[in-house]
């Protein structure tokens with residue numbers, strides 16, 4: 001039993017509507033659409049270098065998602081569950097070379113003048129990005145399957161932010177296009193399918209107040225994973241305190257002339 005399951009053991013079981021409302025409230029209050037870095041990014045106030053920094057760091061998150069999902073898969077004893085979950089890995093890795101979400105993200109970083117070697121090696125990623133993403137993978141490895149699935153529930157809230165991001169970035173930045181942001185065109189439908197599945201799973205499987213609280217705590221944890229990555233970007237590239245060894249922005253003119 002995890003600390004979350006023990007700590008709130010005197011509470012009552014929520015009925016399905018109240019449980020779902022509690023989960024949606026967590027997203028409404030804590031999802032990363034509220035972060036000031038996203039407001040700046042979507043509102044067109046980021047410099048070219050700040051957009052590069054966001055894309056390079058976010059690649060690390062993207063690249064670890066299939067590893068996280070493969071970790072979750074190893075914990076599923078049921079083949080119907082695995083069949084559903086493995087679609088997540090297929091979406092990111094693609095069914096053949098050159099397809100899939102990771103490749104689409106690399107087309108974005110290519111278009112921003114970042115070298116694939118710099119991006120894929122992750123050697124210039126911020127410590128905040130690395131620690132947050134690794135904590136997410138570790139959470140899914142070490143906590144219960146219920147908590148691991150619950151931690152993906154942030155995707156319930158992603159279709160909205162993705163459409164805001166797509167329209168905001170297209171309206172404000174001449175250096176992106178529908179083509180270079182193609183990752184986001186495919187994503188809302190996949191996120192909807194995945195979060196519908198995860199929500200149905202936790203509604204069915206959280207049968208005690210302790211389990212319901214563990215689900216809520218997993219969603220809060222994941223909101224923190226996303227939030228921390230944006231805190232890191234803000235400190236490094238808005239306040240200008242990028243830690244030694246991390247990526248340094250290039251001038252747009254240098255990149256686009258190259």
Ligand SMILES: O=C(O)c1cc(C(=O)O)c2c(n1)C(=O)C(=O)c1cc(C(=O)O)[nH]c1-2
Nearest residue numbers: 065151152153154155156157158161162187
């Ligand atoms: O653009 C976004 O704001 C956003 C958010 C999230 C999320 O809420 O976790 C994911 C994604 N994108 C995404 O592209 C993605 O593949 C993804 C996988 C997962 C997950 O937890 O398994 N979250 C997200």
